[in-house]
Amino acid sequence: MDMLLYVISVILASILIIPLVLRTFYPYLWIDVLYCGELLRILATFISRRRRRPLFFVLDRFLEQTAARTHKPFIVCGDETYSYTSTDKRSNKIANALQAHPGYKAGDTVALFMGNQPAFMLTWLALAKLGSPVALLNHNIRTKCLLHCFNCCKATVLIAASELKEAVEDVLPSLLEQGVTVLLMTKHCDTPGVQSFSDEVDEASDAPLPRSLRSHITFKSPAVYIYTSGTTGLPKAAVVNQNRLLTALAVLSSIGVTSSDVIYLNLPLYHTAGFMIGFIGSIETGSTIILKRKFSASQFWDDCRKYNVTVVQYIGEVMRYLCSTPKRENDKDHKVRLAIGNGIRADIWREFLSRFGNIQVREFYASTEGNVAFVNYVGKIGAIGRVHFLQRMLFPYVVIKYDTERDEPVRDANGLCVESPKGETGLMLSKITDLAPFVGYAQNEDQTERKRLRNVLKKGDLYFNSGDLMRIDKDNFIYFQDRVGDTFRWKGENVATTEVSDILTISDCLKEANVYGVQVPGHEGRIGMAAVTVREGVQFDGSQIYNHVVRYLPSYARPRFIRKQNAVEVTGTFKQMKAKLVEESFNPRRIQDCLYILDDNEKSYIPLTAQVYDCIMSGNIKL
Structure with missing residues (x-):
């Protein structure tokens, strides 16, 4: 009897002690197990869909949802509401x-030049039904950049929103010279060479399109081209194939989004986050999308209350803008339970939760063309994700030592990369495999090859170079540290310094331009600055340069500060020197050169005084 009591006591003690031990030494074990289970479920679904015949694509998932959720609202934008069925029928039209149309045949690549509006989504679904790859053009780009983006995907048709008529007219001669069909989403257009398209859509049949129109498509076929700024030159068209798009279906469902959720989509649809997570992700879950034409911090929570929003998307700047709005008594009066995005600072994260309530924040890391992604499914403030054995097994990655001065990986005596110890910052690489491929960029093999890194851990292996410096702590949380190379991030956009430099030097005033990003207290990322020299015999003209950058560059890429020098410093191999410039930043008390700041009210670059600098540093002037 005593032995039995002893055994029972030991069992009871174990039952009580084991959870305590696990909670103390393995606090995230249960969350990890649940998440790994979810990953396995997603993988099983993906494999099942890959085996279906005829081939199963994102469009087929949309058609499944339409059959299941006939009258449920799919897209709500202002006064416009499209149910799943009306979305299907309008896209058929x-x-x-x-x-x-005589200028188009099924399967042709089409460029879509629109802002956030239902027509963007409807047109993409229409083109998917026709088996056409779609280039998602940034509606902020103009002239040279617009032509470049259009041409590098070999599109034969341009479909543009009516409000972008002038931007289209700027490049129309070049488009017509190439035999491009230009369609404007309007009922009437008097510009020769531009055809109105809305009237044709209204009169067209809403009959379903035969599957045979897309019988030529395979999983390796391009689905969309999404543009990303790299370290050099103009934007690159990242090829997102049908297989990659199929995997994007799982993003929202993997973090618990369901058909009962209402998703607030205010990020640009031409970007990966807005298109692949907000739009494509909602197709998988069967959710309702509240589409916002443009982000508005003052209207954000009112919209959430009006439409009973439960899930919001963000980039770091969105969260900061929301926290900067005047406090209200009803700040916590909403139904938002989940926020998904990337780029939120730890201090803003804490402030957001404190002010707006118990919202689950799911910070993630991914890139348009990359083959690795991380999700902070635990909700650890400051981390971009959590790494675990299953992910490393399925999608191998490594953090290697990186020499930021030489701008290259550190290699050992055998020519192999050196892995960074846990807790130290290094360059994130992910192995290129059949399960984690890297497709690259359209019409740009040089830039595609630059993103490949060979002989990493052993001779002959091949990895994708993320270009991002990361750190993994002892608890396996991963933190974004910085970007390498000549790209910086501002307002949620990647800015290529050489692209901005090229634009500056085609002005009548500037001879050379060295562009870089500098940090500003209270702001995410780095803001653009340029060290420039003026052409011989020409005076620095702030108004002329202002008009030039406004004409050629989107707002986020326009250098906010200009530093006028007698000569741009270069290395022995004629590479522009940036490190010292970045360090000196835009402090007029530290810099002898003339400094200027972009002033939208004056429509000019005006002298940057010590007083203005102090206002920026104190937060009285927001950039």
Whole structure:
């Protein structure tokens, strides 16, 4: 009897002690197990879909949802509401109108030049039904950049929003010279060479399109081209193939989003986050999308209350803007339970939760063209994700030592990369495999090859170079540290310094321009600054340069500060020197050169005084 009591006591003690031990030494074990289970479920679903015949694509998932959720709202934008069925029928009308057009044949690549509006989504679905790859053009780009983005995906048709008519007209001669069909989403257009398209859509049939139109598509076929600024030159068109798009279906469902959720989408649809997570992710979950044409901090929470929003998307700047709005008594009066995005600072994260309530923040890391992603499914403030054995097994990655001065990986005597110890910052690389491929950029093999890194851990292996410096702590949380090379991030956009430099030097005033990003207290990322020299015999003209950058560059890429020098410093191999410039930043008390700041009110670059600098540093002037 005593032995039995002893055994029972030991068992009871174990039952009580084991959870305590696990909570103390393995606090995230249960969350890890649940998440790994979710990953396995997603993988099983993906494999099952890959085996279906005929081939199963994102469009097929949309058609499944339409059959299951006939009258449920899919897209709500202002006064416009489209149910799953009306979305399907309207996209059929667009597809039938386009198919009847003499300048188009099924399967042709089409460039979509629109802002956030239902027509963007409807047109993409229409083109998917026709088997056409779609280039998602940034509606902020103009002239040279617009032509470049259009040409590098070999599109034969441009479909543009009516409000972008002037931007289209700026490049129209070049488009017509190439035999491009230009369609404007309007009922009437008097510009020769530009055809109105909305009237044709209204008159077209809403009959379904035959599957045979897309019978030529495979999983390796391009689905969309999404543009990303790299370290050199103009934007690159990252090829997102049908297989990659199919995997994007799982993003929202993997973090618990369901058909009962209402998703607030205010990020640009031409970007990966807005398109692949907000739009494509909602197709998988069968959710309702509240589409916002443009982000507005003052309207954000009112919209959430009006539409009973439960899930919001963000980039770091969005969260900061929300926290900067005047406090209200009803700040916590909403139904938002989940926020998904990237780029939020730890201090803003804490402030957001304190002010707006118990919202689960799911910070993630991914890139348009990359083959690795991390999700902070635990909710650890400051981390971009958590790494675990299953992910490392399925999608191998490594953090290696990186020499930021020489701008290259550190290699050992055998020519192999050196892995960074846990807790130290290094360059994130992910192995290129069949399960984690790297497709690259359209019409740009040079830039594609630059993102490949060979002989990493052993001779002959091949990895994708993320270009991002990361750190993994002892608890396996991963933190973003910085970007390498000549790209910086501002307002949620990647800015290529050489692209901005090229634009500056085609002005009548500037001879050379060395562009870089500098940090500003209270702001995410780095803001653009340029060290410039003026052409011989020409005076620095702030108004002329202002007009030039406004004409050629989107707002986030325009250098906010200009430093006028007698000569741009270069290395022995004629590479522009940036490190010292970045360090000196834009402090007029530290810099002898003339400094200027972009002033939208004056429509000019005006002298940057010590007083203005102090206002920026104190936060009285927001950039």
